[in-house]
Amino acid sequence: MQFEESQSQHNDIYAVIDLGSNSFHMLMVKVVAGSVQVIGRVKRKVRLAAGLNDSLVLSKEAMTRGWECLALFAERLQDIPASNIRIVGTATLRLARNVKTFLTEAEQILGHKIEVISGEEEARIIYLGVAHTSNCEANRLVIDIGGASTEVVVGQGFQPLLLSSLNMGCVTYLERYFQNNELSESNFNAAIAAAELEIHKVADEYLAQGWQNAVGASGTVQALQEILVAQGKDEVITLSRLETILQQALACGHMDQLAIHGLAQERKQVFPSGLAILIALFRVLQIKGMTLSGGALREGVLYGMLSQLQHQDVRARTVQSMMVRYFIDQQQANRVADMAAMLAQQLDPQWNLQSFEGLSILRCGALLHELGLLIEYKNHHHHGAYIINHAELPGFTRAQQQLLMALVYNHRADLNKDILARQTMTSVLLAVRLTRILRLAVILSMRRRHEALPAVQVQAQAEGLHLKLPDGWLDHHPLMRAELEQEIAYQQQAGWQLMVH
Structure with a gap:
């Protein structure tokens, strides 16, 4: 039996074609969970500008290279609504005196209008x-x-x-x-x-x-x-x-x-x-x-068509989309993020956590720390880190993405100091400090209930951490005591001192 897809099924797919002076590019995306997911990229070196002579006439050879490239692009555009497609031409097409000759043939190939934009x-x-x-x-x-x-x-x-x-x-x-x-x-x-x-x-x-x-x-x-x-x-x-x-x-x-x-x-x-x-x-x-x-x-062309994604906090939009796509427990994620922020606020005077947007990345790490649970529990921190390392994350530079990956990888179980040491723009010391805070926030929030969160105080003496809990609290939470004792051992093994009072 043969099934036909109606064009309406592609209403959430968008395509942008950029007719540049060096290369022609096509970008195709699908809007998923309030963010864009790239589903196709095609790039061809056309070197259109090389065919522009001193009289600003575009050679037939250069135009032919462009038309051949657009014939490849045209196939991918057939099932996308015309309102979801935008094609722009840049400097060479602005300059070429015989641009109409190129555009007439190009528009016939694509079946869509081309907009030559000003500088x-x-x-x-x-x-x-x-x-x-x-x-x-x-x-x-x-x-x-x-x-x-x-x-x-x-x-x-x-x-x-x-x-x-x-x-x-x-x-x-x-x-x-x-x-x-x-x-x-x-x-x-x-x-x-x-x-x-x-x-x-x-x-x-x-x-x-x-x-x-x-x-x-x-x-x-x-x-x-x-x-x-x-x-x-x-x-x-x-x-x-x-x-x-x-x-x-x-x-x-x-x-x-x-x-x-x-x-x-x-x-x-x-x-x-x-x-x-x-x-x-x-x-x-x-x-x-x-x-x-x-x-x-x-x-820029793409987001111009996506009015629902404009003028938002880019990083927050990306994190929220990841939380929805990977079915993260948002209440627990925010619980851990708030606990991490509270600990960081107490430690910031000694540890200067604001540099390199450290506090923002810490919050993002807390919100995404359970990203890998959709795959399986035992190594979910490794799965989450892999996803972050290989995902497109608007709002994060590559260095910030690497720091986020290191935090998620190290939020539980054995610490991998090599991953922390591979930071590029961010100081390794900051990565270590943020990791230690996130690990504590995850443990202290493990009951997954707001009323079970302890009133906790934390202080730093150089790189030593002193965690103070209410009197008798650990006696009433033996599993939490065991987790904190295990954490002391993990951090000690990595060369860091943690004391719980």
């Missing part, structure tokens, strides 16, 4: 993509190095404050400054100088605006972060680290010989030009450090 609109959407996938209350600088343009935005929360689209990109600069494929000082210097000249047009306005955090939303920034991690560094990109990687590129001498440890094969072609542009941005805008964002243009 300012692209910058605005990129910022919203970052805002909807990362947690930040302070002013932030967002940079996206595309194939033919670079978007620079300063904003706060979901509100962009300053927008620019600069006429420089990794494909156009590759064609202009690395045409001979030589990785020479003269080629890099020419590319950096040209980029600096372009950035100086807007630099004063951006420096006057100011920002607290800088994030990158492009393949260049992702490639650099992968290189840093592969070479044993944390994920923060700095100017000195960029200049070190520049020296590694120069040592290769030629594009065919480009072999930097951690640089993926698929990123090699436009990496030198992207690196030159990023160095110029760091120098002119005096950027101290940058991390990778969780989203950009495609995510």
